[in-house]
Amino acid sequence: MLYAGFMSADLPPFPKPQEPLDTPQLLEVGSAPDEPCLRADAARNRARLLEAAARLIAEHGAAGVTMEAVAAAAGVGKGTVFRRFGDRTGLLTALLDHSAKKLQADFLGGPPPLGPGAPPVERLRAFGVAVLYRSAEQLDLHLAAQPEPTRRFSHPSYRALHTHVTVLLRQILPGADHELLARPLMAFLDPALVNHLTRQCGMPMERLEKGWLDLVARVTRTEV
Template sequence: MCGRELLPVLGQPQPERADAARNRRRIIDVASRLVAERGAHQLSLDEVAREAGVGVGTVYRRFGDRTGLVFALIDEHERRFQAAFMTGPPPVGPGAPPEVRLRAFLRALVDRTVAQQDIYLLLDLAAAKGRHGGPYRIHHTHVAALLAEARPDIDAAFFADALLASVNVRLIRHQLDERGRSVEEVKSGLDALSAAVLHAPRGGRPGGEA
């Protein structure tokens, strides 16, 4: 499992002055509201600054550009999500068997991706590092650790990538919009996929290795 201490996704400077922390909180709250009301594609740093009551220079200095602000929005939710699977109650948190935790984690990740799909889609378009850095790196470490605990004979890193690929925001959007599947059907598909990995023939590894 990942370390017990929560890992910052963005590397935001900390600790910070009280006034800087208040400004950041206002900016994040306003940006979250605007995304919920209009979608992430219409997020404007100028409007965020105006509604948060701070200078636009403050927003640009703190977040750099819209992509930086999008990362910060994800970071807020990521910290809570990390707390749930690192130290929260089972089955997502410690205390349940690894196969049960894996299923619960993937289901929770689907819920989170659907809830923030506009932000994830914007991030996917704006920054390549959004795909396999930040949250993905932490999720991969966690999933690989659960797989290694449940099935030490398989290539846990490979199968962690394979499972997490199915929780890609674009694929989920396609499943919901184009395939007409419900969120619960997507989760059930992931249940079956993770079960297939956990019950794969022993000794088999990617590339045909025995």
């Protein structure tokens, strides 16, 4: 099936010919050497940048870290950061890439109930819970990595999740408008919402989890 594949590839050569959001950029999941032959110094700088970014964020929080600071901490120029990661969102996304890949592998090819083998409804339930807790773990990073609203829905990592939900819904509700019905489900898992509900409204995660299960139950009820 391999419809998915999060964005993690580095930027094309330059000068940005990229519309990496239009050209689907679907890598298969398990295989890719997803560093398309990066020059040695470039690869080294990439690693340094990621490491520096992770460290600074751990120290000062995701919001209080400037691109220039990351560049300085990695011992490279600011231009290098942007060449490699495109923009701030790209850098932060790259930091989340590992956990994103793992999540994807889990629900795409892992053991049930997340992976194939369990009934679709059950997979959907497990999927939401997994995403919910993953978001909660790295909330700050997810928040800071959120692209501007206009591109949110085109972002590869959103699309992969949305596609998965759509596919599951198709199996559960053959007659519905899955593409559309998947949206509110996805929205419930939005890190920004999780942030608001837990930190500003003070809800415990258990309530969000209950809410997700309830929502899935309501949406996927077939009788009438």
